Amino acid sequence: MHVKKGDTVQVIAGSEKGKVGEVLRTFPETSKVLIKGVNVKTKHVKPQQEGESGQITTIEFPIHSSNVMLYSTKQKVASRICYTFNSDGRKVRMLKKTGEVID
Template identity: 75%
Template sequence: MADKRQNRPASMHVKKGDTVQVISGKDKGTVGEVLKAIPQEGKVIVKGVNIRTKHVKPRQEGESGQIVTQEAPIYSSKVMLYSTKQKVASRIAYTFTEDGRKVRMLKKTGEIID
């Protein structure tokens, strides 16, 4: 039996609250905020990306059913961090600040994310 940890990525380059741009798939080019990161599956949920419709049955008598739209997860490899100041997507590098903290930095702009 295979260990579950073998298929899990060590860490993800995006976190909850990051602004990202989708780089492949039907929502390519869309910029949105990461609502939730799921590191166990290597996926993220981005606001306004990969919208799915769900038909909800009425719970009580007399209540009408609904059609609810919600975001579904996509693989984190399909998104890049996005600089809102310079309007460009970039890969990231890990660097250290003067006070010794490890931070994420955009390679194209040199902008510090954390």
């Protein structure tokens, strides 16, 4: 996958289009990502014990990784990535539009 945990991404498709958030978790087997503040749904939780009241909680649900692009917080622009080698000979991810190295 082109995104990793901790990356800042922008949603480029769907009902949440245009939102920017941080990747909290990745699911490589299904190619989905969990982004902070994106695709938030409400869930009704039943009371577990007697005398306890039920709750309505809000949680983020994963979206497909093809619907997100890496986002440069300095330039405020979304960009595709390319893989290059740095001066140490290590393979790193770089934003194509800005030339900013991510790793």
